[in-house]
Structure formats: structure tokens, C-alpha cells
Amino acid sequence: MKRTYQPKNMRRIKKLGFMARNKTVGGKRVLKRKRAKGKKELSVSEEYKLLRKKHKKNIR
Numbered sequence: 001m002k003r004t005y006q007p008k009n010m011r012r013i014k015k016l017g018f019m020a021r022n023k024t025v026g027g028k029r030v031l032k033r034k035r036a037k038g039k040k041e042l043s044v045s046e047e048y049k050l051l052r053k054k055h056k057k058n059i060r
Contacts, residue, residue, distance in 0.1 A: 009048065017045030 014020060021027030021043055034042045041047055 013045050013048050016043060017048075018043040019045070 018031075021031050031042050
């Protein structure tokens, strides 16, 4: 039987990424709290950018 969570990176980014957070009032609060705490990465989309950079290095 299939499990409930079937991870997809694009769906994760669209739901939990920086742009998605910035669209709503609650999301803006989340970003504000993370900035106040001094977090380096505010959202999953920043994590995705790093993965893409690493991937491009491996291709060349």
C-alpha cells in the first residue's frame, strides 16, 4: 500500500517557498519571525537554489 507522503520538490517550493510566503499576511509574519531569529535560510526555495547551483557545477 502507498504511504501518504509522496514528496515532490516543485510542489514543496510552490507551497512553502519565498514567493508563496510573501503573498499572504500570515506568510509575511513567518518571514518576519525567521529574520528576527537570524535564520540564514528563510524558505525552502533558498534551499532549492543551492541545490541547483551544486547540480550545475556537476554538469560542467
